[in-house]
Amino acid sequence: MKAKRRVVTAGTSAPTPRRTPTVRKLKSAFVPVASRPRASGPAVAAAAPEEADARSTSVDLTVDLGRGLVLPNPILVASGTFGYGIEYGDVVDVDRLGGICCKGTTLRPRIGNPTPRVTETPGGMLNSIGLQNPGVDAVVEKYAGTWAGWRVPVIVNVAGESVGDYVEVVKRLDGVPGIAGIELNISCPNVGRGGLQFAIDADAAAGVTAAVRRATDLPLLVKLSPNVADVRPIARAIADAGADALTAVNTLSGIAVGPGRDRPLLGNIYGGLSGPAIKPVALRIVYEVCQVVRIPVVAIGGVTELADVLDFLAVGAVAVQVGTAIFADPTLPVRLVDELAATCRDRGLAGYRPLIGTALPNKAAAPSSKGVEYRP
Numbered sequence: 567m568k569a570k571r572r573v574v575t576a577g578t579s580a581p582t583p584r585r586t587p588t589v590r591k592l593k594s595a596f597v598p599v600a601s602r603p604r605a606s607g608p609a610v611a612a613a614a615p616e617e618a619d620a621r622s623t624s625v626d627l628t629v630d631l632g633r634g635l636v637l638p639n640p641i642l643v644a645s646g647t648f649g650y651g652i653e654y655g656d657v658v659d660v661d662r663l664g665g666i667c668c669k670g671t672t673l674r675p676r677i678g679n680p681t682p683r684v685t686e687t688p689g690g691m692l693n694s695i696g697l698q699n700p701g702v703d704a705v706v707e708k709y710a711g712t713w714a715g716w717r718v719p720v721i722v723n724v725a726g727e728s729v730g731d732y733v734e735v736v737k738r739l740d741g742v743p744g745i746a747g748i749e750l751n752i753s754c755p756n757v758g759r760g761g762l763q764f765a766i767d768a769d770a771a772a773g774v775t776a777a778v779r780r781a782t783d784l785p786l787l788v789k790l791s792p793n794v795a796d797v798r799p800i801a802r803a804i805a806d807a808g809a810d811a812l813t814a815v816n817t818l819s820g821i822a823v824g825p826g827r828d829r830p831l832l833g834n835i836y837g838g839l840s841g842p843a844i845k846p847v848a849l850r851i852v853y854e855v856c857q858v859v860r861i862p863v864v865a866i867g868g869v870t871e872l873a874d875v876l877d878f879l880a881v882g883a884v885a886v887q888v889g890t891a892i893f894a895d896p897t898l899p900v901r902l903v904d905e906l907a908a909t910c911r912d913r914g915l916a917g918y919r920p921l922i923g924t925a926l927p928n929k930a931a932a933p934s935s936k937g938v939e940y941r942p
């Protein structure tokens with residue numbers, strides 16, 4: 567039976583009503599980075615991780631995503647590109663990451679889409695994995711115990727085909743030690759509404775967010791899709807429905823043609839485009855969203871070097887996730903942590919917050935009826 571972790575408001579001895587805003591004491595959130603004990607984490611091949619820690623910890627890189635989820639630094643790994651974290655334990659000191667978003671987790675196991683499922687594209691890749699995963703109960707059983715021993719917060723990416731699916735998955739994750747938060751992948755077809763994706767409709771996106779909000783006190787991140795004309799009303803609806811933070815963006819819908827040109831290449835026909843090719847789109851969406859919501863925005867899309875991180879911070883993101891680039895270099899995210907700290911030191915900054923929002927307009931842009939302020 568899973569151990570229930572009840573959240574209590576600091577300084578209160580009476581049981582806390584379930585819907586009261588809470589202070590969640592996460593290990594990683596409140597222990598100063600420099601003084602943290604090293605957890606009995608995974609074995610690491612990289613040389614002298616303590617030295618690396620010292621390089622990056624004189625600068626305050628902590629970031630508050632709301633509801634007590636305070637990350638040690640703003641560099642996370644994106645869902646679907648870092649497994650459950652455990653797979654990378656031999657090559658990466660996962661405890662030096664700002665956070666891990668694990669592979670999309672569904673109520674029941676899924677075998678995923680027919681092959682081929684991935685193909686390279688100029689500046690990126692297309693994937694149609696189809697949410698292959700062992701199901702929420704197996705994820706909890708196999709991985710949560712290990713996560714609980716790590717200081718890096720693990721955020722479980724949750725997917726479903728109905729509001730009921732999402733709620734049930736989240737209920738099974740609620741209170742499980744080792745699970746620091748939920749990231750809702752709403753780029754999934756809502757079977758109850760003719761397969762319309764939750765993420766492309768403000769009402770559907772808000773509906774699933776509100777239902778999940780009612781089901782858990784865990785910090786709740788909701789992941790935006792770039793496959794919409796104007797993301798701003800959707801972002802606002804999700805924020806109003808109770809999300810603690812937004813993550814932006816998921817993959818762009820695309821296809822590739824097979825070698826004989828007689829059919830599309832991917833077994834699922836459609837795939838999701840990721841990698842450097844999507845960075846300008848992700849930047850534009852983060853720029854737009856940061857001007858219309860007050861909750862933190864975590865950027866994702868094509869990060870391969872520090873300049874990308876700095877660009878996303880400049881348009882208002884408080885943190886970034888690294889995805890596709892991990893396949894080429896799994897050590898990149900940890901290196902970015904050190905490089906961000908170094909650039910702050912070089913600029914005489916005690917923390918990285920002054921880098922956030924520097925490229926945003928002083929006055930929020932008027933909402934666009936077209937969605938994209940592009941004139942050919």
Ligand SMILES: Cc1cc2nc3c(=O)[nH]c(=O)nc-3n(C[C@H](O)[C@H](O)[C@H](O)COP(=O)(O)O)c2cc1C
Pocket residue numbers: 644645646647669670671693695697723750751789815816817839840841842844866867868869887888889890891
């Ligand atoms: C192979 C692969 C699997 C992915 N699986 C998921 C997933 O399960 N859930 C999710 O929300 N996003 C998933 N994504 C999307 C990424 O988390 C990320 O949003 C996207 O790849 C853009 O970031 P990038 O350009 O840095 O890769 C996946 C991406 C890739 C490449």
